[in-house]
Amino acid sequence: QGKFTLLRDTRTDGSFLVHHFLSFYLRAGCKVCFVALLQSFSHYSIVAQKLGVSLAAAKERGQLVFLEGLKSCLDLLFGKEEQPGQPSPLQFLSTSDLRALFDFVRVSLSATDGDSWKGPVLLVDDLSVLLSLGAAPVAVLDFIHYCRVCVCCQLKGNVVVLVHSNEGSEDEENELVVNSLCHHSDLILWAEGLATGFCKDVHGQIKIIKRLSLRQAAEPDLVQIYQYKIQDRNVSFFARGLSAAVL
Amino acid sequence: ELPAPLLDDSHGKELGDGAAAVKSEDFQDSMKIAWRYQNLPKMEVSPTTHTKFGHYYDISKKMSPELCQSVKLHSFYLHEELPFEPTMKTWNMNSGYARLLQSIQRIISQEGFDGSDPQKKQRNVLRIGIQSLGSILWGDDVCCSDAPEDPQSLTKFLYVLRGLLRKSLSACIITVPAHLIQNKAIMERVTNLSDMVVGLESFIGSERETNPLYKDYHGLVHVHQIPRLNSLICDVSDTKDLAFRLKRKQFTIERLHLPPDLSDTVSRASKQDLAGSAKLLSSGCGAMAIGKKHLDF
Numbered sequence: 001q002g003k004f005t006l007l008r009d010t011r012t013d014g015s016f017l018v019h020h021f022l023s024f025y026l027r028a029g030c031k032v033c034f035v036a037l038l039q040s041f042s043h044y045s046i047v048a049q050k051l052g053v054s055l056a057a058a059k060e061r062g063q064l065v066f067l068e069g070l071k072s073c074l075d076l077l078f079g080k081e082e083q084p085g086q087p088s089p090l091q092f093l094s095t096s097d098l099r100a101l102f103d104f105v106r107v108s109l110s111a112t113d114g115d116s117w118k119g120p121v122l123l124v125d126d127l128s129v130l131l132s133l134g135a136a137p138v139a140v141l142d143f144i145h146y147c148r149v150c151v152c153c154q155l156k157g158n159v160v161v162l163v164h165s166n167e168g169s170e171d172e173e174n175e176l177v178v179n180s181l182c183h184h185s186d187l188i189l190w191a192e193g194l195a196t197g198f199c200k201d202v203h204g205q206i207k208i209i210k211r212l213s214l215r216q217a218a219e220p221d222l223v224q225i226y227q228y229k230i231q232d233r234n235v236s237f238f239a240r241g242l243s244a245a246v247l
Numbered sequence: 248e249l250p251a252p253l254l255d256d257s258h259g260k261e262l263g264d265g266a267a268a269v270k271s272e273d274f275q276d277s278m279k280i281a282w283r284y285q286n287l288p289k290m291e292v293s294p295t296t297h298t299k300f301g302h303y304y305d306i307s308k309k310m311s312p313e314l315c316q317s318v319k320l321h322s323f324y325l326h327e328e329l330p331f332e333p334t335m336k337t338w339n340m341n342s343g344y345a346r347l348l349q350s351i352q353r354i355i356s357q358e359g360f361d362g363s364d365p366q367k368k369q370r371n372v373l374r375i376g377i378q379s380l381g382s383i384l385w386g387d388d389v390c391c392s393d394a395p396e397d398p399q400s401l402t403k404f405l406y407v408l409r410g411l412l413r414k415s416l417s418a419c420i421i422t423v424p425a426h427l428i429q430n431k432a433i434m435e436r437v438t439n440l441s442d443m444v445v446g447l448e449s450f451i452g453s454e455r456e457t458n459p460l461y462k463d464y465h466g467l468v469h470v471h472q473i474p475r476l477n478s479l480i481c482d483v484s485d486t487k488d489l490a491f492r493l494k495r496k497q498f499t500i501e502r503l504h505l506p507p508d509l510s511d512t513v514s515r516a517s518k519q520d521l522a523g524s525a526k527l528l529s530s531g532c533g534a535m536a537i538g539k540k541h542l543d544f
Contacts, residue, residue, distance in 0.1 A: 013475055013481075015475065016479050019479060038440075039413075039476075040413045040414075042477070043476055043477050046477040046478070047477065047478060047479055050478075050479070069410075070406075070409060070410035070413050070414070071410065071413075071414065073406065073407055073410050074352075074407070074410045074411065074414060077338060077348075077407060078352050093338075093339065093403065094338065094339045095339070096339075128436075128439065129406070129439070129440070131436070132399065132402035132403070132405075132406065132436045132439070132440060133399070133402065133403055133406055134339065134399050134403060164439055166435060169432070169435060170430070170431040170432045170435070171431075171432035171435050171436065172432065173432070174432070174435075197487070198483060198487060200483075230479050230480050231479070231480065232478065232479065232480055233479070234479075235479070
């Protein structure tokens, strides 16, 4: 409850973590607001089906609020005049202002009468795109801060956010956002491609960092490292060096 | 100025003969010393040796005008376009890119590629080609300045284009003069906003031109990213080291492999050179330069 989880990937694609959390929270009966900036609804829907969850059905029963960024930006730029008082959540494409996006999140997750869902969840895929679309790094951090206050503190829900980072990256704005978020996260799941390059049986390693130091000073963070292999319908995790191909 | 396609079968026949010659060697003397390797397939240098895949063009000839006219072709030349009409909304983007997006969206909706008009049943896919995106030809200074005026125009353009492609029956291939973009952060963002990213690195003008390892090729092909769509997994091939060769009638992409080291008088220095290049080669997608310190044969 009230936790901020940061998903991070380096040298690989960490989107499998997003798919996992989406189906996990929906199956747990939580109300989910998914800000999907990079892929279409059908992409997530097809993968979710392989993981045993129907996104269309979840949307139908009001459990899932899905913001399809790609579609909304087309509506904003090519669509008809928007109604006054209902700014598009993708407003920041024109104005670099993320407030409309935050309002969208807040309204989606606020409890309404007749809601029986357990705990609200905000899921964002992915935050690094906001920088490419005109938002300043400080604005992105402010947006996340507002979301945390609203979702984690006021609504006692969870927030899960994906960011990309690269070693030796020259994208200073992105590095600033990622480092800052790392400091404020309760849990960090860091998917990294293997340093030795591509391998058929081990797709990468995942570092799980439980930031105990955040809640209690002088408590060291708990770090666990596993390797993983992504399959069609699930991801298998194993201790380092003990992939099935080796045993 | 498109190259003429090779429509006759003569080229196919050339390939076929070559393939047949290779096959007949397989049945000759069975191996005596290396008998364990007897049943392994011969190293396939080029995936097209046995099948005809893709289209073939003769670069020395031009495409016939009749062929060009028989196909519905839309072109966009920035300097011939009308000035940008901002309508009521501000796009906050380089006007060249904004005009291009408007033009693409207009074609998609008029020709029915977005399925909006049930009358127009599109059986075909709209193929879009954009050349030299980011260059000064599009009014963007991201290629000529280290601190461009509006670095986000390019990435915003790609995002909106992505939206248009996802919502219609279309595919797009874009070329970007990456060697001119000094701000590497922009290239990282461009990569993240793309589904598939392939880099071509020419040997001309670089020290690799004289490296004996590369003497048969004109450049390297780097696959930086492959699409992972509608699935958890993606189709990563085993081969990471690809090189290209441009001949008059063929542009081929082949697996790069070290020629056998047959000389016994090779000096130590050059052996290290080759080994060093080999380490760089095998380090896999996206980890090109880092591989050197981790591979220890």
